[in-house]
Amino acid sequence: xxxxxxxxxxxxxxxxxxxxxxxxxxxxxxxxxxxxxxxxxxxxxxxxxxxxxxxxxxxxxxxxxxxxxxxxxxxxxxxxxxxxxxxxxxxxxxxxxxxxxxxxxxxxxxxxxxxxxxxxxxxxxxxxxxxxxxxxxxxxxxxxxxxxxxxxxxxxxxxxxxxxxxxxxxxxxxxxxxxxxxxxxxxxxxxxxxxxxxxxxxxxxxxxxxxxxxxxxxxxxxxxxxxxxxxxxxxxxxxxxxxxxxxxxxxxxxxxxxxxxxxxxxxxxxxxxxxxxxxxxxxxxxxxxxxxxxx
Numbered sequence: 001x002x003x004x005x006x007x008x009x010x011x012x013x014x015x016x017x018x019x020x021x022x023x024x025x026x027x028x029x030x031x032x033x034x035x036x037x038x039x040x041x042x043x044x045x046x047x048x049x050x051x052x053x054x055x056x057x058x059x060x061x062x063x064x065x066x067x068x069x070x071x072x073x074x075x076x077x078x079x080x081x082x083x084x085x086x087x088x089x090x091x092x093x094x095x096x097x098x099x100x101x102x103x104x105x106x107x108x109x110x111x112x113x114x115x116x117x118x119x120x121x122x123x124x125x126x127x128x129x130x131x132x133x134x135x136x137x138x139x140x141x142x143x144x145x146x147x148x149x150x151x152x153x154x155x156x157x158x159x160x161x162x163x164x165x166x167x168x169x170x171x172x173x174x175x176x177x178x179x180x181x182x183x184x185x186x187x188x189x190x191x192x193x194x195x196x197x198x199x200x201x202x203x204x205x206x207x208x209x210x211x212x213x214x215x216x217x218x219x220x221x222x223x224x225x226x227x228x229x230x231x232x233x234x235x236x237x238x239x240x241x242x243x244x245x246x247x248x249x250x251x252x253x254x255x256x257x258x259x260x261x262x263x264x265x266x267x268x269x270x271x272x273x274x275x276x277x278x279x280x281x282x283x284x285x286x287x288x289x290x291x292x293x294x295x
Contacts, residue, residue, distance in 0.1 A: 035072045036071050037143035038073050040147050042143070044286075046149075047151040047279070050153055050232035053165060054118075056116075060114060064110070068109055072106045072107065073104070073142055074102060076103075079091035079163070080138045092162060097163070100166045105168055110184075112169055114169050116163070116164050116166075117164070118162055119155060133155045134154045151277075153232065153275070185219045187286075188214070191288040192209070196292065197292055200295045201294065205278070206263070208260050214256065216255050220251060221252055226282075227280060228240070228280070233272060234272040236270075245261075274294055275294055
């Protein structure tokens, strides 16, 4: 039996002991020698938070380079929405930002790029109860390979989805750590959500986040890393940023081990719609999400 199949699980409690603000800055990276087109096998792709951007309802998709050596993308990956019981829908650049289809992005190992898929929020049909929600997205990478991403929530009732934002991002704290230490080890962790099938308006959604260390080296949880938590329903997002209470975890996750953290989120009574998307992202680390029923 491999070490990977022997992950040890521990549960701890994460309390809202403070608020940290994620500060992101956009940067332009110089092309690295030997840079090659980014392949699917070298990218970790996760569905991020839902929100709003310049009049659009948006779904965030985050792509992280987990391979070795630099790679690049000339324009965003090929994108197709895969709605249930309908033909796939190609996604192009928005009319307001056609240059995104040819923007060159350079990624060093550990670098991340964020892509926003946007749809119009207001139309006559939006006043009706019907929705046209796609929950799966297919990405074709320039270096070869396909990725199928579940857990997105894109409503095309008011028109087709387009790419409204495509830009490398870098957390300022991560940038300092990367400059001094070669990158944050939190990026090696993987995440998993255990969430009930439904949440109640005005109630408390309790769930569990499990962080696993698949490497042969312990990963420190120093300085209580921040995490972002987002609830999204019917065009409205509720975001909070808290710090992980990792003291009871021994301030680290041992090699080939995992630690589970109890979480909770207040579900506003004013949220509309019949589905709720929960997104959770560890600072400098993994992000996970799940869509559940809303009562």
